[in-house]
Amino acid sequence: xxxxxxxxxxxxxxxxxxxxxxxxxxxxxxxxxxxxxxxxxxxxxxxxxxxxxxxxxxxxxxxxxxxxxxxxxxxxxxxxxxxxxxxxxxxxxxxxxxxxxxxxxxxxxxxxxxxxxxxxxxxxxxxxxxxxxxxxxxxxxxxxxxxxxxxxxxxxxxxxxxxxxxxxxxxxxxxxxxxxxxxxxxxxxxxxxxxxxxxxxxxxxxxxxxxxxxxxxxxxxxxxxxxxxxxxxxxxxxxxxxxxxxxxxxxxxxxxxxxxxxx
Amino acid sequence: xxxxxxxxxxxxxxxxxxxxxxxxxxxxxxxxxxxxxxxxxxxxxxxxxxxxxxxxxxxxxxxxxxxxxxxxxxxxxxxxxxxxxxxxxxxxxxxxxxxxxxxxxxxxxxxxxxxxxxxxxxxxxxxxxxxxxxxxxxxxxxxxxxxxxxxxxxxxxxxxxxxxxxxxxxxxxxxxxxxxxxxxxxxxxxxxxxxxxxxxxxxxxxxxxxxxxxxxxxxxxxxxxxxxxxxxxxxxxxxxxxxxxxxxxxxxxxxxxxxxxxxxxxxxxxxxxxxxxxxxxxxxxxxxxxxxxxxxxxxxxxxxxxxxxxxxxxxxxxxxxxxxxx
Amino acid sequence: xxxxxxxxxxxxxxxxxxxxxxxxxxxxxxxxxxxxxxxxxxxxxxxxxxxxxxxxxxxxxxxxxxxxxxxxxxxxxxxxxxxxxxxxxxxxxxxxxxxxxxxxxxxxxxxxxxxxxxxxxxxxxxxxxxxxxxxxxxxxxxxxxxxxxxxxxxxxxxxxxxxxxxxxxxxxxxxxxxxxxxxxxxxxxxxxxxxxxxxxxxxxxxxxxxxxxxxxxxxxxxxxxxxxxxxxxxxxxxxxxxxxxxxxxxxxxxxxxxxxxxxxxxxxxxxxxxxxxxxxxxxxxxxxxxx
Numbered sequence: 001x002x003x004x005x006x007x008x009x010x011x012x013x014x015x016x017x018x019x020x021x022x023x024x025x026x027x028x029x030x031x032x033x034x035x036x037x038x039x040x041x042x043x044x045x046x047x048x049x050x051x052x053x054x055x056x057x058x059x060x061x062x063x064x065x066x067x068x069x070x071x072x073x074x075x076x077x078x079x080x081x082x083x084x085x086x087x088x089x090x091x092x093x094x095x096x097x098x099x100x101x102x103x104x105x106x107x108x109x110x111x112x113x114x115x116x117x118x119x120x121x122x123x124x125x126x127x128x129x130x131x132x133x134x135x136x137x138x139x140x141x142x143x144x145x146x147x148x149x150x151x152x153x154x155x156x157x158x159x160x161x162x163x164x165x166x167x168x169x170x171x172x173x174x175x176x177x178x179x180x181x182x183x184x185x186x187x188x189x190x191x192x193x194x195x196x197x198x199x200x201x202x203x204x205x206x207x208x209x210x211x212x213x214x215x216x217x218x219x220x221x222x223x224x225x226x227x228x229x230x231x232x233x234x235x236x237x238x239x240x241x242x243x244x245x246x247x248x249x250x251x252x253x254x255x256x257x258x259x260x261x262x263x
Numbered sequence: 264x265x266x267x268x269x270x271x272x273x274x275x276x277x278x279x280x281x282x283x284x285x286x287x288x289x290x291x292x293x294x295x296x297x298x299x300x301x302x303x304x305x306x307x308x309x310x311x312x313x314x315x316x317x318x319x320x321x322x323x324x325x326x327x328x329x330x331x332x333x334x335x336x337x338x339x340x341x342x343x344x345x346x347x348x349x350x351x352x353x354x355x356x357x358x359x360x361x362x363x364x365x366x367x368x369x370x371x372x373x374x375x376x377x378x379x380x381x382x383x384x385x386x387x388x389x390x391x392x393x394x395x396x397x398x399x400x401x402x403x404x405x406x407x408x409x410x411x412x413x414x415x416x417x418x419x420x421x422x423x424x425x426x427x428x429x430x431x432x433x434x435x436x437x438x439x440x441x442x443x444x445x446x447x448x449x450x451x452x453x454x455x456x457x458x459x460x461x462x463x464x465x466x467x468x469x470x471x472x473x474x475x476x477x478x479x480x481x482x483x484x485x486x487x488x489x490x491x492x493x494x495x496x497x498x499x500x501x502x503x504x505x506x507x508x509x510x511x512x513x514x515x516x517x518x519x520x521x522x523x524x525x526x527x528x529x530x531x532x533x534x535x536x537x538x539x540x541x542x543x544x545x546x547x548x549x550x551x552x553x554x555x556x557x558x559x560x561x562x563x564x565x566x567x568x569x570x571x572x573x574x575x576x577x578x579x580x581x582x583x584x585x586x587x588x589x
Numbered sequence: 590x591x592x593x594x595x596x597x598x599x600x601x602x603x604x605x606x607x608x609x610x611x612x613x614x615x616x617x618x619x620x621x622x623x624x625x626x627x628x629x630x631x632x633x634x635x636x637x638x639x640x641x642x643x644x645x646x647x648x649x650x651x652x653x654x655x656x657x658x659x660x661x662x663x664x665x666x667x668x669x670x671x672x673x674x675x676x677x678x679x680x681x682x683x684x685x686x687x688x689x690x691x692x693x694x695x696x697x698x699x700x701x702x703x704x705x706x707x708x709x710x711x712x713x714x715x716x717x718x719x720x721x722x723x724x725x726x727x728x729x730x731x732x733x734x735x736x737x738x739x740x741x742x743x744x745x746x747x748x749x750x751x752x753x754x755x756x757x758x759x760x761x762x763x764x765x766x767x768x769x770x771x772x773x774x775x776x777x778x779x780x781x782x783x784x785x786x787x788x789x790x791x792x793x794x795x796x797x798x799x800x801x802x803x804x805x806x807x808x809x810x811x812x813x814x815x816x817x818x819x820x821x822x823x824x825x826x827x828x829x830x831x832x833x834x835x836x837x838x839x840x841x842x843x844x845x846x847x848x849x850x851x852x853x854x855x856x857x858x859x860x861x862x863x864x865x866x867x868x869x870x871x872x873x874x875x876x877x878x879x880x
Binding site for chain 3: 372379393508519549556558563
């Protein structure tokens with residue numbers, strides 16, 4: 001089965017530091033892929049590159065066979081790959097529903113002139129977006145705040161809103177960048193449930209996270225990165241016992257125990 | 264009656280009142296204030312579109328204003344064009360120039376765009392002053408003739424009286440504000456604000472920042488160019504002083520005090536600040552010192568202007584209404 | 590092609606270029622360290638010139654003491670500027686800083702016009718009428734002194750940026766603010782110093798050039814826009830690039846003005862800037878090491 005997302009040989013260098021080193025991966029349609037690794041392993045850089053926010057030094061990535069390499073972020077989003085941000089982003093001055101409608105407006109086929117003309121095409125599109133927005137708000141459990149400005153949400157609720165927004169344009173694949181970082185345990189469960197529900201509706205997901213437990217319970221396949229390289233790939237149970245993975249995460253402690261000179 | 268209807272009625276009444284003024288008083292001073300208000304309403308409205316809604320600080324408006332003025336003056340005096348055609352051509356030329364300036368510098372960064380827009384305005388001044396064969400140099404083109412416009416229905420309108428210019432500029436100001444309002448209240452305006460508030464988020468949602476920024480620039484330039492074309496005929500002279508920094512400073516103050524991104528507050532600020540200085544009989548220098556001080560104070564203490572203050576009040580009322588999320 | 594004429598043009602160009610460089614480097618330093626475009630930068634140049642004029646003509650101070658006093662006052666003004674206005678603005682979005690410094694420039698400029706009127710004033714010092722003969726050239730001593738002061742300032746700036754700890758800290762913050770913070774550099778102290786040095790250079794430039802050209806309240810206004818163009822040409826945030834672009838512009842203006850007297854010399858800076866933006870947007874020298 002051909003993969004929905006193919007990344008081949010992705011490399012990104014910053015000022016002599018290689019943040020991502022020749023990473024290749026594939027994501028099947030309908031999968032929930034976890035991307036984990038210690039700090040500085042290049043997870044977020046990969047996200048930034050494939051979503052177009054950072055230029056890559058080498059490599060290609062394709063969505064369903066369509067070349068996304070080198071495209072600017074808005075073109076990649078329109079092609080069907082959306083993402084959330086590690087530092088959660090929202091339009092504070094708009095209501096939740098308005099936040100979601102903005103996320104849908106570039107993908108409903110309404111042109112500028114039609115938008116200015118306020119005709120029936122626009123009204124239908126906006127009504128459709130609003131309906132979908134309310135659906136998504138229900139999925140993530142934020143329906144009661146639909147008409148409230150996003151500024152009043154708590155940190156975890158903002159993350160839920162961001163996840164809902166990333167789904168508005170009916171993307172093929174969504175990359176969630178640390179969806180539960182800094183979130184309290186109750187909220188983590190809610191986010192996990194929301195993600196699971198969205199996946200059952202047919203969206204492919206790639207989740208980048210630090211919280212290894214979260215990834216292990218949610219993802220059927222996990223990729224581990226360290227120092228910019230892929231060091232392990234497989235189902236959670238396998239990853240958990242992989243010595244290389246343990247070394248990557250615990251290596252520092254070991255070195256501290258055994259003293260310098262071992263590296 | 265909903266708030267929306269109330270507001271629409273108020274607008275209609277306000278516009279009717281503005282157009283009634285020349286009937287009520289022939290006082291040339293009042294008419295001059297009206298012309299000044301109308302012109303600045305268009306200029307600050309355009310600046311608000313670019314800076315207040317899209318978040319792009321730009322000093323190029325005065326450049327578009329003057330380009331429109333010179334183009335209209337040259338086309339009318341040398342080619343015998345009618346006023347509206349000359350002004351329209353001025354607006355289109357200004358919009359094209361705006362697109363070029365915007366496209367070349369926005370690729371780099373907003374910092375670069377701000378600096379380039381500033382240099383562009385200054386370059387316009389230098390060209391007007393020194394490229395004598397094109398612009399007649401520092402003396403400009405004085406003694407512009409009384410212009411005519413062909414109205415639908417075969418009438419020919421000779422703008423011989425100050426009241427004529429009042430109607431022309433006020434009428435255009437209404438059209439311009441309507442155009443701006445049409446854009447900012449649509450999803451185009453929503454996209455512009457998204458870009459201003461959080462450009463990476465907007466990009467990740469498929470919004471192309473460059474096209475919306477260029478749209479804002481082109482529209483503001485078009486409107487500024489057309490009003491410039493009308494304005495120079497009101498003055499009956501076009502010379503390098505049309506590019507004076509004074510216009511930039513004044514329209515900036517109007518947008519800052521009104522509140523960047525607030526449509527009605529900026530319009531109100533334009534009205535107040537057009538009338539106020541003359542009424543207070545300040546010399547230009549002291550007025551500019553005061554504007555500068557206001558700008559400093561605004562940046563330090565209330566960058567959102569009146570509109571921002573109103574928005575914050577609305578937000579606070581929301582919070583107090585009991586739907587806080589904790 | 591008269592050689593001595595060309596040399597004269599070259600020398601004039603270098604003198605004005607070095608002065609441009611002082612102003613542009615200060616602007617670039619402030620931008621690099623604080624990410625603030627200081628619109629009022631030209632007014633400090635003007636104030637430096639004004640102060641030099643009054644010290645020389647009214648207080649009867651000698652040339653060298655005047656230069657020292659003006660530079661010291663400018664540095665002090667820079668500290669005040671940072672503490673009172675710029676410090677509270679850091680990281681708050683760069684539009685606010687431009688508008689704030691624009692407001693400051695409006696206050697200073699129009700205030701100066703109101704107090705001093707726009708009549709240009711000529712500053713006389715004891716060197717004013719002396720010339721020095723270099724071969725076929727007769728060079729006014731004032732220009733040579735201005736050049737010398739400029740080069741001295743270059744040297745001092747180089748020493749500060751590359752040989753002192755605080756200078757290295759400044760460069761560090763300009764290259765990568767977050768990394769500098771992590772290493773423990775105090776951004777406030779570094780920023781204050783950057784503004785003090787930047788404004789000091791501007792004031793010194795004003796004092797150095799005051800005897801050469803006329804002094805009037807609007808002189809900073811036209812100057813600062815060229816400085817903006819220069820830092821774009823050299824590369825935003827690149828102090829050395831600004832210096833090189835500045836001297837280059839000075840020489841270019843001098844030659845163009847010398848051979849094509851009817852061409853718009855003033856427009857050169859801006860047309861060059863536009864050309865650079867279209868062909869090489871990051872400037873001739875890029876942003877230095879900053880990514």
